Structure formats: C-alpha cells, structure tokens
Amino acid sequence: MPEPARGPLDPRPAVQVIAEYDSPESRARAARRSGLPPEQIVKLDTNENLYGPSPRLAEALSRGCYQEYPDPLQEEVRAATAEYVGVGEEHLLFGNGADELIDLLMRAYLDPGDEMLSFPPTFGMYALGAQHFAARTVEVERDQRFDLPIEAALAAVSPRTRLIFVAAPNNPTGNQVALEAVEALLGTGRLVVLDEAYAEFAGRSLAGQVPDRENLVVLRTFSKWAGLAGLRAGYGVFPLRVIRHLWKLKPPFNLNVAAEIAIRVSLEDRDWLLANVQKIVDERERLISALEEIPSLRPYPSAANFVLCDVEGRAAAEVRASLAARGVLVRAYRDPRLASSIRITVGRPRDSEALLAALAQL
Ligand SMILES: Cc1ncc(COP(=O)(O)O)c(C=O)c1O
Structure with a gap:
C-alpha cells in the first residue's frame, strides 16, 4: 500500500x-x-x-488510599495471583486489562514489517494492535468448525514471524483450541500467546506450564470471571526471558489502586x-x-x-x-x-x- x-x-x-x-x-x-x-x-x-463483582468490593474500595500512586511492582497482587494460578510471582505482570498486555507484547516484539500470526475469526485487538506497529498480520482462517488448521498454520510461519496469537477459548466462536494445535505452534519456536481471557468458564488453563516452556505466554483477566471489566485488571504469565523486557516497557502505574484492591478482594472471595x-x-x-x-x-x-x-x-x-x-x-x-x-x-x-x-x- x-x-x-x-x-x-x-x-x-x-x-x-x-x-x-x-x-x-x-x-x-x-x-x-x-x-x-x-x-x-x-x-x-x-x-x-x-x-x-464480589459484594465485598464496595466496602473495600471505600477504604482505598487514592492519593497515593499504585505499587509499580504490583507486589501484593502478584503474590496473591501467583497462589491462584499456581506459578511463581516472578512470572506475573499485571496490565490495565489483558488488552494492555497484548499491546506490551507487540511493543516488545514487533518491528515494522514483522509478522504476527493469527486465526480469524478471532479477537479484533490482535490485528488492530499489530497495525499500530506497521507489522503484518498473517491470517490463517479457521476451518468450518473454527478449529485451527495446523498444517496451514505451520506453513504460514516465516523468518519474520514474531508472535502467534491464539485465544483459548476463542472469541467470538467460543470453541477451545486443541492441545495438539498448541503443541504444534510451540514447536515453531516462536512466541505463542495463548489468550485465556475466558479460562475460568472453560475449566482449562495452560498457565501452570509457562515456567517449563520457553516460548509460551498465557494471558488472563479478572474482567470476566470476577466481574471487573470496568476496573481493568488483566495479567500475563510469562517466561522469565520475556517478562524482564516487558517490565522495561510497562508504564510504572498502569494498574490503578482501585484495581489492586479489587484483585485482592476477588481472590479472597473467589x-x-x-x-x-x-x-x-x-x-x-x-x-x-x-x-x-x-x-x-x-x-x-x-x-x-x-x-x-x-x-x-x-x-x-x-x-x-x-x-x-x-x-x-x-x-x-x-x-x-x-x-x-x-x-x-x-x-x-x-x-x-x-x-x-x-x-x-x-
Ligand atoms: C479473547 C479476549 N482477550 C482479551 C480480552 C480483554 O480482556 P481485558 O478486559 O482484561 O482487557 C477480551 C475481552 O473481551 C477477549 O475477548
């Protein structure tokens, strides 16, 4: 163009x-x-x-200390969430919704002309985000049942592929991604971002595997299961070699004080x-x-x-x-x-x- x-x-x-x-x-x-x-x-x-959200939230928010900035290291919420997810807190980073983590990953990985692989129909923020960085979205259409065509997906990986986004379950089709497809994608050696915004409804999460897999990222959020869409509290579970770069790009106060409180209350009232x-x-x-x-x-x-x-x-x-x-x-x-x-x-x-x-x- x-x-x-x-x-x-x-x-x-x-x-x-x-x-x-x-x-x-x-x-x-x-x-x-x-x-x-x-x-x-x-x-x-x-x-x-x-x-x-939790009925305990309103009272907890009324006691918040809003004149102070939130904790840039997100220590309390990362510790509490680490216990919930079953991974060490060193793998966790919170964002202003999972949306911010999609953006952070793209800021870290996509140069102009780089490629992001995605599987439409899917969550619109992946292709939209890639555009911000003049990256190319390579789209491999899902099949009739909205499953990932594994062979076509593997054939679409090029030397410029930096990120592979898969929503699990997928929005808007609602289906879960087969574990076999995730394994095949991980086998490419590219960074595979499994967006598990709806994990609690699906009863499956691969977040616990992140510490053992060098190229798996799992995104989660409190928007859906905990009813906090309005407070913007999403997080990612990242390999250590990935997360250390994201910390450098994260705006220091991206997770606000009200969201910190809401995350703690949600986990207490899970x-x-x-x-x-x-x-x-x-x-x-x-x-x-x-x-x-x-x-x-x-x-x-x-x-x-x-x-x-x-x-x-x-x-x-x-x-x-x-x-x-x-x-x-x-x-x-x-x-x-x-x-x-x-x-x-x-x-x-x-x-x-x-x-x-x-x-x-x-
Ligand atoms: C697949 C998927 N990922 C991420 C998000 C955004 O989550 P958050 O509200 O944490 O930004 C949504 C929201 O609809 C979604 O459907």
Missing part, C-alpha cells in the same frame, strides 16, 4: 491508515437510542459478567465468584438449547461466557438492531466472515428470558 503523504501535524503513516475501531455501544448510548431507561438495557454484547461462573456455565447450556429451538438460529457450542449464533434468512445486523430497539444488546460484526452471525453474552436466567422474549417478537 502506498504510504500517505505526511504533513507536520500528521501522525505516523501506520497510524493514518488504521480504520476506526468498531466499538460496542455503551449502556447510556443504547438507552438514548432505544428511548428506554439505562437500567432496563440488557447488555449481552461485550461478554461481561452480569452477576457483577468461592462466591466461581459459584457464579458455574451458574453462567449452566445457563450457557440452557440458553444454547433454547436458541436451538428457534428455527432461524443456529448456535455453536461454547466453552466461554458467550454463544456465537448463525442467523438464517435475515441479516445479522438487522437482528442486532431490532433487539437493540427492544433494549437487548448483542454483538454483530462488520467482518464479512461474520456477517450472518451474532454473539450473545450468557448472563443470568432473567437475562436469557429477556433475550428470548425479544427474539420471539422479531
């Missing part, structure tokens, strides 16, 4: 060519557009946890939170069965807290808009590969009922 002309006030050419992010609608905006009060909006579009995870997993199966009963919908199995669903006979964007007008938000996509799919977050039974009632009106 020819580089755009650059005037004195224009940013880097790599930034100029980035398309605007297709961001999901906020609750307030959805309320304005539908004419409904914000509290009546059923938000099933961004894979949040509708049970919310039984309550993990009971909600189990409720969501149970509800996921109930919701999939209910969606299967609707003739124009074809839900896929899911190992996460959302369900991808093909829509037949109608544009998915139109279904999304009709549901939004009734106060129920689901995700539709501009990506042509997902033009006939919607993604629905699994909430509480009453959220499923609201969705099913709105679908029945369409």
Whole structure:
C-alpha cells in the first residue's frame, strides 16, 4: 500500500491508515437510542459478567488510599495471583486489562514489517494492535468448525514471524483450541500467546506450564470471571526471558489502586465468584438449547461466557438492531466472515428470558 503523504501535524503513516475501531455501544448510548431507561438495557454484547463483582468490593474500595500512586511492582497482587494460578510471582505482570498486555507484547516484539500470526475469526485487538506497529498480520482462517488448521498454520510461519496469537477459548466462536494445535505452534519456536481471557468458564488453563516452556505466554483477566471489566485488571504469565523486557516497557502505574484492591478482594472471595461462573456455565447450556429451538438460529457450542449464533434468512445486523430497539444488546460484526452471525453474552436466567422474549417478537 502506498504510504500517505505526511504533513507536520500528521501522525505516523501506520497510524493514518488504521480504520476506526468498531466499538460496542455503551449502556447510556443504547438507552438514548432505544428511548428506554439505562437500567432496563440488557447488555449481552461485550461478554461481561452480569452477576457483577464480589459484594465485598464496595466496602473495600471505600477504604482505598487514592492519593497515593499504585505499587509499580504490583507486589501484593502478584503474590496473591501467583497462589491462584499456581506459578511463581516472578512470572506475573499485571496490565490495565489483558488488552494492555497484548499491546506490551507487540511493543516488545514487533518491528515494522514483522509478522504476527493469527486465526480469524478471532479477537479484533490482535490485528488492530499489530497495525499500530506497521507489522503484518498473517491470517490463517479457521476451518468450518473454527478449529485451527495446523498444517496451514505451520506453513504460514516465516523468518519474520514474531508472535502467534491464539485465544483459548476463542472469541467470538467460543470453541477451545486443541492441545495438539498448541503443541504444534510451540514447536515453531516462536512466541505463542495463548489468550485465556475466558479460562475460568472453560475449566482449562495452560498457565501452570509457562515456567517449563520457553516460548509460551498465557494471558488472563479478572474482567470476566470476577466481574471487573470496568476496573481493568488483566495479567500475563510469562517466561522469565520475556517478562524482564516487558517490565522495561510497562508504564510504572498502569494498574490503578482501585484495581489492586479489587484483585485482592476477588481472590479472597473467589468461592462466591466461581459459584457464579458455574451458574453462567449452566445457563450457557440452557440458553444454547433454547436458541436451538428457534428455527432461524443456529448456535455453536461454547466453552466461554458467550454463544456465537448463525442467523438464517435475515441479516445479522438487522437482528442486532431490532433487539437493540427492544433494549437487548448483542454483538454483530462488520467482518464479512461474520456477517450472518451474532454473539450473545450468557448472563443470568432473567437475562436469557429477556433475550428470548425479544427474539420471539422479531
Ligand atoms: C479473547 C479476549 N482477550 C482479551 C480480552 C480483554 O480482556 P481485558 O478486559 O482484561 O482487557 C477480551 C475481552 O473481551 C477477549 O475477548
């Protein structure tokens, strides 16, 4: 692609060519557009946890010391999380959401012209992030069942491949990646980033293997299982030779004091939170069965807290808009590969009922 002309006030050419992010609608905006009060909006579009954070959080936050900067070394939260994950704290680094760790990895590994391998349809932040660094995203399409085509993946690795991103389970398709595929990717010797944002719902994590594997990184987050999406608390489990460079790039105070408190409280109250995870997993199966009963919908199995669903006979964007007008938000996509799919977050039974009632009106 020819580089755009650059005037004195224009940013880097790599930034100029980035398309605007297709961001999901906020609750307030959805309320304005539908004419409904914000509290009546059923938000099933961004894979949040509708049970919310620990009930102990509000009181703990009221005692926070907000005039001081947070701990740049993140010592307390790393120690507490090390126990939860079962790895030494020297392998852990927190970010302002797992999103920040994706960015940090790219800042550390991608020079212009380097390659990042990814497997669409998948989480949009990988390809978007690579663009920031004028790196090339090499995409190997998933097969019909959204599994990774291992041979094609291996054939796509080149001398410039620096990072391989795999969401496990994958967003938005919901399926888990086969261990065999992870092994094959690790065998390339490139840095394999396994994004386990939904690990608690899937009941599987490879985080414990990181200390024994020189090229495996696992990303996790408190956004989903602990209901902390709004506080931005994600972390990575890194090999030591990788993490020491990330420390140099990390903004010193990237994890804020409220997030530190919330991480500690969540781990203390993990039984309550993990009971909600189990409720969501149970509800996921109930919701999939209910969606299967609707003739124009074809839900896929899911190992996460959302369900991808093909829509037949109608544009998915139109279904999304009709549901939004009734106060129920689901995700539709501009990506042509997902033009006939919607993604629905699994909430509480009453959220499923609201969705099913709105679908029945369409
Ligand atoms: C696969 C995947 N990775 C990472 C994230 C971002 O997590 P965080 O909220 O910790 O930034 C998401 C959020 O939706 C996701 O789906």
